[in-house]
Amino acid sequence: MQYLDLDMDLTDRERELRRAAHRFAADVLRPAAKVLDEMPADQVVEKDSPLYEVLRKAYRLGYHSVGIPEELGGQGLSPRERCIISEELGWGCSGLALAIGVASFPAQAAALSGNPELINAYVTPFVNDTEAKIIGCWGGTEPNHGSDFVALGAPESSTPKMAPDVRARLDGDQWVISGQKSQWVSLGTVATHSLTFVSVDPSKGMSGNGVFIVPLRQPGVSKGPALNKLGQRPLNQGELFFDDARVPLDHMLVGPEMYDMYVDGILAMANALMGATFTGVARAAFEEALAYSKTRIQGGKPLCEHQLIQKMLFEMFMKVEACRRLSRAAYCYNAVTQPPAVEYSIAAKVFCTQASLDVASMALQIHGGYGLSKDYVIEKLFRDARASLIEDGTNEVLALAAARKLVARYGVEG
Numbered sequence: 001m002q003y004l005d006l007d008m009d010l011t012d013r014e015r016e017l018r019r020a021a022h023r024f025a026a027d028v029l030r031p032a033a034k035v036l037d038e039m040p041a042d043q044v045v046e047k048d049s050p051l052y053e054v055l056r057k058a059y060r061l062g063y064h065s066v067g068i069p070e071e072l073g074g075q076g077l078s079p080r081e082r083c084i085i086s087e088e089l090g091w092g093c094s095g096l097a098l099a100i101g102v103a104s105f106p107a108q109a110a111a112l113s114g115n116p117e118l119i120n121a122y123v124t125p126f127v128n129d130t131e132a133k134i135i136g137c138w139g140g141t142e143p144n145h146g147s148d149f150v151a152l153g154a155p156e157s158s159t160p161k162m163a164p165d166v167r168a169r170l171d172g173d174q175w176v177i178s179g180q181k182s183q184w185v186s187l188g189t190v191a192t193h194s195l196t197f198v199s200v201d202p203s204k205g206m207s208g209n210g211v212f213i214v215p216l217r218q219p220g221v222s223k224g225p226a227l228n229k230l231g232q233r234p235l236n237q238g239e240l241f242f243d244d245a246r247v248p249l250d251h252m253l254v255g256p257e258m259y260d261m262y263v264d265g266i267l268a269m270a271n272a273l274m275g276a277t278f279t280g281v282a283r284a285a286f287e288e289a290l291a292y293s294k295t296r297i298q299g300g301k302p303l304c305e306h307q308l309i310q311k312m313l314f315e316m317f318m319k320v321e322a323c324r325r326l327s328r329a330a331y332c333y334n335a336v337t338q339p340p341a342v343e344y345s346i347a348a349k350v351f352c353t354q355a356s357l358d359v360a361s362m363a364l365q366i367h368g369g370y371g372l373s374k375d376y377v378i379e380k381l382f383r384d385a386r387a388s389l390i391e392d393g394t395n396e397v398l399a400l401a402a403a404r405k406l407v408a409r410y411g412v413e414g
Contacts, residue, residue, distance in 0.1 A: 001287055006325070007080070014081055020061075021085045025092025025280075028057050030377075033093035036234035037380055041226040045189045045236050051099075054234075055132035058100045063089070065127045067101075067108045072119060073127035074111070079335035083276040083328045090280025094384045095235030097277050102186045106136040106193040106213050113253050122193065122213060137191035139214070139240055141184045142166060147397035149197060150267060152206060152260050153404040163202035166242060168210060174246045177214060181240040183227045184391075189238035191216055196240075201256050211254040211262060212247055220245035231380075231387035261339070267401075268340035270392060275327030275348030278356040278388050282323055285356070285381045286316040289363035292370075292378075303366065312362050319355040327352050343409070346402035350395045353388035360385040 032050045044051055058064055066082055068074025077085070089097035107126035110118040126134045140149045145164050151157050166179030177198055181188065188194075194214045201208030214221070224239030254262045290313055293304035303309045327348040334340035360382040364371035371378050389395050 021088035029092030086276035090277035095232035139194040139196035150393035162205035231383035268334040271345040271349035272331035275352035279323035285363040343402040343405040
């Protein structure tokens with residue numbers, strides 16, 4: 001179905017981008033996702049896996065470079081255009097949508113650095129890649145540190161006990177990195193480069209971190225097996241191990257003095273785009289339920305003619321529309337505002353992921369027993385939505401981080 005977009009000023013370019021992204025989601029992501037979802041995790045990352053064909057097709061269409069400025073060879077899309085594409089790719093498969101986005105993290109970070117050498121080394125080859133030979137990942141999560149990476153502002157976050165276990169030390173003109181990232185690193189098993197969050201000054205806890213670009217095909221780097229998990233199975237995740245891996249000095253993009261501000265920027269962008277992606281998941285679940293309710297006969301008439309089902313469909317519709325408005329507004333505002341209003345992007349992530357699970361659950365209920373069958377896509381949408389409440393920071397921890405921002409922003413007026 002073609003949904004009604006309440007942004008009446010959408011340009012012809014934005015409408016065409018939406019149509020093209022939807023075609024890609026329907027023709028490429030959906031079919032591949034069904035195959036990948038049913039494959040063992042270790043087969044998803046094998047050389048002949050459909051995962052790589054999806055990435056190649058995405059790269060050839062430029063979806064890997066939507067967040068890189070046009071002057072550096074990227075697509076140079078507007079914030080609203082990025083939200084539109086994120087929703088459509090999320091509609092196709094949230095796991096693959098996130099894989100395409102995460103693959104660009106090191107290149108996007110290098111582009112933001114303004115360092116010509118890093119741009120030549122990482123950005124230019126990436127935007128020109130049409131074979132998905134360069135794949136990035138986000139090396140944050142650790143066995144003993146997960147959502148606390150996004151818990152900045154909490155009283156304990158700046159204490160030594162909160163310092164990450166992956167550490168960097170200076171050795172002449174190089175940084176030497178050691179430690180383990182956990183099995184939740186998205187694309188960790190297949191990545192060639194990592195945007196890695198590392199403790200530089202453990203005495204300052206999380207505030208003593210630095211952000212590094214780390215090439216993964218070098219001595220001192222190894223990987224764990226692909227993670228076998230409940231939802232978003234097409235999105236590979238796996239461990240990274242650093243044993244005195246070395247990078248040049250300029251590969252530290254951000255040091256402790258700017259780390260908190262940098263994480264705010266990441267949260268402002270990534271959380272809002274998570275909201276847009278899972279708006280697509282919620283919309284997909286609603287569409288599946290609506291279509292099914294028109295063909296499934298119970299009580300002598302289609303399900304959609306029963307008032308209880310009509311009420312459920314309307315509640316689902318409201319949630320989808322609320323998701324789109326919040327995620328789009330948060331991203332478009334924070335993309336052009338410094339410092340960003342991080343709490344609004346966090347609200348988009350928390351609200352939209354929860355809504356996607358709520359809508360998927362109601363859609364599964366409307367399907368009845370068939371909703372539990374792998375012959376229907378709603379079963380996968382439900383599992384994928386459930387995973388979203390945990391990834392990129394659990395919703396509970398993110399909510400507390402946003403609450404601290406709210407308290408700080410809106411003081412008591414006399």
